Amino acid sequence: MSNQAATWKERNRPARLERRIVFEDYEQTRDFLEALADISEAANRYPDISFGRTSVSLTIQTDEDSGAILPEHRAFARQIDALITAVPAAS
């Protein structure tokens, strides 16, 4: 498994990728969510997002027909990871 598994959890019924991130402050949370909105629009892929002041939970759902985690879902997860690593103290 790529180190992606270390950051994203794979769930079943339905198959999905989940990740939780904690930022240092709301400004980082907000910057991250705005960058994520940009890549969501570009990829036309809209994860389920729950957030408060500093914590963000993400779920990348699989498409109903395939019902499986596909390379395109993993690629989108990696795009999101790249946004997170750009934020110094995110964990």
Next chain:
Amino acid sequence: MSNQAATWKERNRPARLERRIVFEDYEQTRDFLEALADISEAANRYPDISFGRTSVSLTIQTDEDSGAILPEHRAFARQIDALITAVPAAS
């Protein structure tokens, strides 16, 4: 009850205000969330927010010590309502 009750649901254990909004498209969702981020920072009040492409669920938590819905929570809910009514087709 003000018509606020028609838009926000009051829950118990713990006391909180909840509302779900559906927008017409992601652009409206995004505009709303950015406006909400501005008033959150101004009020230093950060609701729990869950969203996807067009639906947004909001929870205004009460402060642990009081554990009750106070006028300040209702005032913040009304501020959010004002953002929603600014969006033509939100329901």
